[in-house]
Amino acid sequence: MASKKKAKKKTAKKTAVRVKKEAPKNAFYAQSGGVTAVINASACGVIETARKNKNKIGKVYAGRNGIIGALTEDLIDTSKESAAAIRALRHTPSGAFGSCRFKLKSLEANKREYERLIEVFEAHNIGYFFYNGGGDSADTCYKVSQLSKEMGFPIQAIHVPKTVDNDLPITDNCPGFGSVAKYIAISTQESSFDVASMCKTSTKVFVLEVMGRHAGWIAAAGGLASTEDNPIPIVILFPEVEFDQEKFLAKVDANVKKHGYCTVVVSEGTHWPDGRFLAETGLKDAFGHSQLGGCAPVVANMIQQELGHKYHWAVADYMQRAARHIASKSDVDQAYAMGKAAVQFALKGHNSIMPTIDRVSTKPYKWKVGMAPLSKVANVEKMMPKNFITKDGFGITRKCRDYLEPLIKGEDYPPYKNGLPKYVRLKNLPVPKKLKKFEL
Amino acid sequence: MASKKKAKKKTAKKTAVRVKKEAPKNAFYAQSGGVTAVINASACGVIETARKNKNKIGKVYAGRNGIIGALTEDLIDTSKESAAAIRALRHTPSGAFGSCRFKLKSLEANKREYERLIEVFEAHNIGYFFYNGGGDSADTCYKVSQLSKEMGFPIQAIHVPKTVDNDLPITDNCPGFGSVAKYIAISTQESSFDVASMCKTSTKVFVLEVMGRHAGWIAAAGGLASTEDNPIPIVILFPEVEFDQEKFLAKVDANVKKHGYCTVVVSEGTHWPDGRFLAETGLKDAFGHSQLGGCAPVVANMIQQELGHKYHWAVADYMQRAARHIASKSDVDQAYAMGKAAVQFALKGHNSIMPTIDRVSTKPYKWKVGMAPLSKVANVEKMMPKNFITKDGFGITRKCRDYLEPLIKGEDYPPYKNGLPKYVRLKNLPVPKKLKKFEL
Numbered sequence: 027m028a029s030k031k032k033a034k035k036k037t038a039k040k041t042a043v044r045v046k047k048e049a050p051k052n053a054f055y056a057q058s059g060g061v062t063a064v065i066n067a068s069a070c071g072v073i074e075t076a077r078k079n080k081n082k083i084g085k086v087y088a089g090r091n092g093i094i095g096a097l098t099e100d101l102i103d104t105s106k107e108s109a110a111a112i113r114a115l116r117h118t119p120s121g122a123f124g125s126c127r128f129k130l131k132s133l134e135a136n137k138r139e140y141e142r143l144i145e146v147f148e149a150h151n152i153g154y155f156f157y158n159g160g161g162d163s164a165d166t167c168y169k170v171s172q173l174s175k176e177m178g179f180p181i182q183a184i185h186v187p188k189t190v191d192n193d194l195p196i197t198d199n200c201p202g203f204g205s206v207a208k209y210i211a212i213s214t215q216e217s218s219f220d221v222a223s224m225c226k227t228s229t230k231v232f233v234l235e236v237m238g239r240h241a242g243w244i245a246a247a248g249g250l251a252s253t254e255d256n257p258i259p260i261v262i263l264f265p266e267v268e269f270d271q272e273k274f275l276a277k278v279d280a281n282v283k284k285h286g287y288c289t290v291v292v293s294e295g296t297h298w299p300d301g302r303f304l305a306e307t308g309l310k311d312a313f314g315h316s317q318l319g320g321c322a323p324v325v326a327n328m329i330q331q332e333l334g335h336k337y338h339w340a341v342a343d344y345m346q347r348a349a350r351h352i353a354s355k356s357d358v359d360q361a362y363a364m365g366k367a368a369v370q371f372a373l374k375g376h377n378s379i380m381p382t383i384d385r386v387s388t389k390p391y392k393w394k395v396g397m398a399p400l401s402k403v404a405n406v407e408k409m410m411p412k413n414f415i416t417k418d419g420f421g422i423t424r425k426c427r428d429y430l431e432p433l434i435k436g437e438d439y440p441p442y443k444n445g446l447p448k449y450v451r452l453k454n455l456p457v458p459k460k461l462k463k464f465e466l
Numbered sequence: 467m468a469s470k471k472k473a474k475k476k477t478a479k480k481t482a483v484r485v486k487k488e489a490p491k492n493a494f495y496a497q498s499g500g501v502t503a504v505i506n507a508s509a510c511g512v513i514e515t516a517r518k519n520k521n522k523i524g525k526v527y528a529g530r531n532g533i534i535g536a537l538t539e540d541l542i543d544t545s546k547e548s549a550a551a552i553r554a555l556r557h558t559p560s561g562a563f564g565s566c567r568f569k570l571k572s573l574e575a576n577k578r579e580y581e582r583l584i585e586v587f588e589a590h591n592i593g594y595f596f597y598n599g600g601g602d603s604a605d606t607c608y609k610v611s612q613l614s615k616e617m618g619f620p621i622q623a624i625h626v627p628k629t630v631d632n633d634l635p636i637t638d639n640c641p642g643f644g645s646v647a648k649y650i651a652i653s654t655q656e657s658s659f660d661v662a663s664m665c666k667t668s669t670k671v672f673v674l675e676v677m678g679r680h681a682g683w684i685a686a687a688g689g690l691a692s693t694e695d696n697p698i699p700i701v702i703l704f705p706e707v708e709f710d711q712e713k714f715l716a717k718v719d720a721n722v723k724k725h726g727y728c729t730v731v732v733s734e735g736t737h738w739p740d741g742r743f744l745a746e747t748g749l750k751d752a753f754g755h756s757q758l759g760g761c762a763p764v765v766a767n768m769i770q771q772e773l774g775h776k777y778h779w780a781v782a783d784y785m786q787r788a789a790r791h792i793a794s795k796s797d798v799d800q801a802y803a804m805g806k807a808a809v810q811f812a813l814k815g816h817n818s819i820m821p822t823i824d825r826v827s828t829k830p831y832k833w834k835v836g837m838a839p840l841s842k843v844a845n846v847e848k849m850m851p852k853n854f855i856t857k858d859g860f861g862i863t864r865k866c867r868d869y870l871e872p873l874i875k876g877e878d879y880p881p882y883k884n885g886l887p888k889y890v891r892l893k894n895l896p897v898p899k900k901l902k903k904f905e906l
Contacts, residue, residue: 061663063656091666119656121663128667208885215886216503216559216788223501223561226531227568232784253884256891322781323760340783341762344672348656351792354885434885444693445648445794445874446655451696 050082051153053372054096055104056089057121057188058128058159058166062202063209063350064361065188066122068158070115071365072186073104077112082373087150087457092126093157093166097139098464099146101457114450116362117440119350122452130166133176142464143170144179149460154182154372158365160189160200164380165404171378184368185380185400188361190347192243195406196398197382199433201364202347204357207247208434209349210236210291213342215251218258218289221338225287231278231329232289233339235322237346239295242266242410244346248291249422250430259285260421263325265295266410267419269304271328277420279333292325351447355436360393367395391432490522491593493812494536495544496529497561497628498568498599498606502642503649503790504801505628506562508598510555511805512626513544517552522813527590527897532566533597533606537579538904539586541897554890556802557880559790562892570606573616582904583610584619589900594622594812598805600629600640604820605844611818624808625820625840628801630787632683635846636838637822639873641804642787644797647687648874649789650676650731653782655691658698658729661778665727671718671769672729673779675762677786679735681849682706684786688731689862690870699725700861703765705735706850707859709744711768717860719773732765791887795876800833807835831872 055072057065069088076083088102089095095102102123104112115122133140146152157167164185171183187194192203214234221232238244242264252258259281263269281288296304304321322339329337360383367381380403384396414426422430440447495512497505509528516523528542529535535542542563544552555562573580586592597607604625611623627634632643654674661672678684682704692698699721703709721728736744744761762779769777800823807821820843824836854866862870880887 057663061660094666118659120659123663124666125663126667127664211886212791213785213789215889216790217784219558219560219889220501220784220788223497223563223565224567226534226564227566229784234785250886253886256889320763320779320781323763338783339760339781340785341760341779341781342785343778343780344657344660344669345653345674345780345782345785348660349653350656351652431884436885437879437882439877439879442877444871445876446651446690446693449655449659449696 049151050084052084052151053086053154053156054089054147054152055086055156056092056095056158057123057125058092058157058163059125060190060347061121061125062188062190062347063119063205063353064201064358065158066115066118066120067358067361068186068188068201068365069122070112071362072156072369073112075366075369079369079373083154083369084151087152088123090454091124092128093130094126094128094466095123096146097142097466099459099461101150102454103457106455107452111450111452114448116358117350117438117447118449119348122450123454129162130169133169133172140173140177144173144177145461147179147181150457153180154184156184156186156368158186158188160191161194161405161407164194164400168378168400168404171400174377182372182375182377184372184376185403186364186368187380187382190237190244191241193241193407193409195403195408197380198385198393199383201357201361203243204354204360204433205349206237206244206346207250207430208354209346209352210244210247210342211250211434212352214248214260214289214291215256215258217340218251218260221287221289228336229338230282230287230335231326231337233322233326233337234289234291235320235339235341236291236293237342238265238293240265240407240409242293242295245291245293246410246414246422246426247430247434250427250434258289259287260289260291262420262422263290263292263296264410264415264419265293265297266415268299269296275329275332277418278329282335290325292321294321296321350440350449353438354434355438356391356433358438363395371397388428388432391435489591490524492524492591493526493594493596494529494587494592495526495596496532496535496598497563497565498532498597498603499565500630500787501561501565502628502630502787503559503645503793504641504798505598506555506558506560507798507801508626508628508641508805509562510552511802512596512809513552515806515809519809519813523594523809524591527592528563530894531564533568533570534566534906535563536586537582537906539589539899539901541590542894543897546895547892551890551892554888556798557790557878557887558889559788563894569602570609573609573612580613580617584613584617585901587619587621590897593620594624596624596626596808598626598628600631601634601845601847604634604840608818608840608844611840614817622812622815622817624812624816625843626804626808627820627822630677630684631681633681633847633849635843635848637820638825638833639823641797641801643683644794644800644873645789646677646684646786647690647870648794649786649792650684650687650782651690651874652792654688654700654729654731655696655698657780658691658700661727661729668776669778670722670727670775671766671777673762673766673777674729674731675760675779675781676731676733677782678705678733680705680847682733682735683850685731685733686850686854686862686866687870687874690867690874698729699727700729700731702860702862703730703732703736704850704855704859705733705737706855708739709736715769715772717858718769722775730765732761734761736761790880790889793878794874795878796831796873798878803835811837828868828872831875
């Protein structure tokens with residue numbers, strides 16, 4: 027036993043020396059755009075996989091508030107976090123390092139920012155760039171991936187997919203979406219049960235507003251609430267379908283007459299034929315200020331005024347994308363796998379790519395990790411296929427259900443303390459700065 | 467073994483004969499007012515306990531849509547439901563038999579309704595009346611309990627406490643509240659994590675509207691989201707505290723300046739010094755129709771216009787009280803215990819009472835079942851004690867936290883199928899009618 031230990035120690039020393047010789051590059055990791063219930067699971071995948079490959083990747087530096095952290099040299103040294111803290115990222119919602127809404131301009135339009143990135147990467151020996159975000163962020167990542175070619179700076183840029191909007195191309199689905207879908211499906215089901223019990227003498231229509239300005243993926247998930255065992259009269263308003271007030275009210279009224287109640291799931295992106303969002307109501311307060319409201323109250327008022335049904339409405343907003351407490355296990359697993367694969371692809375020498383989730387089969391659900399070139403991902407939006415929406419425009423088809431169901435499968439509960447989830451907050455210690463200040 | 471079985475069979479036969487002789491009375495059970503995530507757990511407690519005492523209680527007939535079911539002789543025969551279906555009520559939100567908002571007038575004001583109740587109870591051999599509801603319902607139950615005295619009809623009326631508002635007197639807390647409190651505490655925590663990650667370049671203030679028109683118990687639960695491990699800058703708006711716009715905006719702004727972000731939990735009952743609710747904004751749409759909105763958008767707009775901070779807002783509405791997926795285990799256990807105790811008290815001959823939850827100790831949390839006379843429960847509202855709200859009016863005190871924490875303790879997950887909770891829908895078969903129709 028003792029001799030074995032010694033031998034191990036020797037090897038460790040040897041490796042340490044070798045590592046020093048090769049001076050492995052550090053990695054930069056950042057979170058971008060709207061955060062999700064599982065983006066930290068991807069961070070966990072990146073950091074844990076990098077830690078397992080210390081001979082090839084030095085430290086993982088996280089950008090504080092996304093790419094802004096890189097530009098301002100505001101780097102977080104993730105090596106100061108314990109293994110337990112990094113493990114806990116897997117069950118913690120939101121962006122542990124801070125996110126940002128910031129899109130790099132093109133190289134021609136703002137060369138100064140790219141030069142600064144190179145300056146920061148060089149100063150901190152960064153050779154890997156992992157960017158965790160949606161469509162806009164994929165564009166940023168793509169631009170960084172071109173630095174090798176365009177400016178002669180050796181960097182491997184890999185995009186880690188993330189978006190509750192589920193609108194990235196090529197990948198079957200996007201980490202973050204499955205958990206929102208599960209939350210909306212369950213909330214729609216639970217609230218519908220509530221209305222069904224109240225409808226005899228009280229509320230007859232419940233309206234739930236969900237995210238999705240351009241694509242109706244999240245609204246579609248509301249349709250999952252109605253199952254063969256528990257059918258529920260649900261009317262969905264998609265951004266893909268122009269709002270037809272008359273047809274909509276007739277549908278709601280028919281449901282109330284037949285079932286006693288009706289649930290409406292409305293996407294925030296629902297709009298009139300002329301393009302105006304339902305939420306833009308032209309409402310003014312007592313002082314003449316315009317009021318920005320949600321579209322749920324607009325739809326609810328319409329139902330009350332035209333049909334006279336008592337209503338309740340809810341707006342899920344951030345709750346839906348932060349609801350780690352009811353995250354989908356498929357989603358958590360895939361988010362982690364994307365982070366892990368990003369590092370593995372980097373170690374194989376890839377640049378300018380994004381790992382993808384490739385569906386192998388739906389029943390039983392099987393998927394594997396694939397790869398897409400960033401040039402084909404950046405700035406491409408995947409909309410809902412037409413055959414996912416029923417002909418009347420208010421529901422989801424069997425095809426859509428088959429696609430969505432596996433994505434909300436499985437529960438992955440966080441640990442609890444005193445009735446609350448034990449979400450981690452990292453120390454987020456800064457890497458000492460080496461450069462002059464940079465004005466954004 | 468064989469002889470033992472035989473002996474058992476003999477006893478069973480004997481009992482059956484005795485039961486027939488004594489013709490045990492049937493029980494009436496109904497759900498009233500706004501439903502909750504755990505009111506069905508109380509129903510489960512009532513029905514399972516009655517089934518264990520078949521020699522003393524015949525069948526449990528549930529009122530379809532509360533007391534209306536009794537008046538219209540629309541009774542549900544719960545004996546037609548399997549043991550598994552009744553067991554599943556424990557993890558199913560909403561009111562399985564339908565609820566109602568309907569308050570019996572006084573005996574003097576509407577004797578006809580009381581006579582009808584007696585007629586229905588007599589026709590169906592009902593001797594026990596279990597009513598599951600809040601303050602208004604306790605008043606209905608109290609009136610029924612007086613039928614013995616006032617009209618000479620033998621009935622034992624027991625109230626089973628339920629209300630998310632947590633405003634029933636005498637009992638330490640009310641079944642239904644703990645689960646809403648847990649949902650709001652977790653949603654506040656999760657959304658706050660989200661805002662904290664976004665605040666550098668985007669949203670700085672998140673506003674969450676919660677239920678509670680008269681008492682701020684649910685809003686107070688939002689304060690639980692901030693813990694020693696994970697402090698969060700939260701500003702709570704209680705209905706108990708007159709809204710002071712200047713002071714409120716100063717508090718929010720100070721939080722944003724110090725922490726970069728701020729979370730606001732606003733009770734729907736928050737009002738101006740003159741009594742007007744914040745939600746009554748005097749908003750008019752393009753056609754001059756008054757718009758009924760929530761108070762979250764009002765608060766959010768105020769922040770945007772006066773402070774210029776980017777905001778997001780959510781309205782939890784029915785989602786909060788239907789969220790069985792994240793129910794508090796304390797709450798589920800207590801809801802069941804109240805249903806069970808109601809039957810046990812009835813079997814001991816009690817009338818005109820309500821089982822209560824009596825707190826024995828807070829650390830560790832211990833409670834036992836108590837009993838309160840309905841005369842002291844009906845129409846009494848328990849408000850938040852003054853020393854539960856911080857001096858500035860925007861937070862909860864240590865005393866409040868100590869009171870609330872045990873109520874959200876423990877998780878009690880429902881079973882899942884294909885990513886959705888397996889909530890039960892009963893067959894709800896009607897008891898054949900024996901009487902003439904009754905017009906409400």
